[in-house]
Amino acid sequence: MRIFAISGSLRTGSYNTALLRAAEHVAPEDMQFDHYDRLADLPAYNQDLDGDDPPAVVTDLRDRIHGADGVLIATPEYNYSIPGALKNAIDWASRPAASSSLLYKPVALMGAAPTNFGTVRAQLALRQCFVWIDAKVVIKPEVIVFRAQDRFDADGNLTDETTSAMVKDLVTALRDLIRG
């Protein structure tokens, strides 16, 4: 089972990128993670570029999601919503709508932030996107890693056992959704 993992943060020390690494660590052995590392290379979405010959980096994104059984997203929220770079990737991946890489794709969401409510609004906004896209989003558990600085060590390892168990429940729910 192949999981396309994408972080909404480009920051080197990102809690969200670290959360994806933690998810891979606790996931059942039959889940193989493809960690996306080309978020910053994607051009801003432009329908004029999205014809028969889209940019190679876009084709790579779409092929990797098409080839995955499910998608796992970890994102912060920027100004109460989805970080622009992540939304841009979703916009590229969502086209062409009738055969998009995200159509009917099982998707799970989680997020980490140093604040008390961080990522709640970004996750809600993502859920709205996936209604239009017609992706299949895991409803529960909701994984909202607030006060992230208390749950990761200086090397970005998730040290909080409760959070670790929640992440494990989420990837297991994604696995169940993929299996149908």
Ligand SMILES: Cc1cc2nc3c(=O)[nH]c(=O)nc-3n(C[C@H](O)[C@H](O)[C@H](O)COP(=O)(O)O)c2cc1C
């Ligand atoms: C442009 C910007 C906007 C932000 N907006 C919010 C916000 O709306 N709510 C919030 O809880 N944190 C906000 N933050 C703080 C982020 O939660 C924090 O920087 C977090 O660590 C980013 O995630 P990362 O560690 O994965 O990079 C914002 C940060 C930036 C850079």
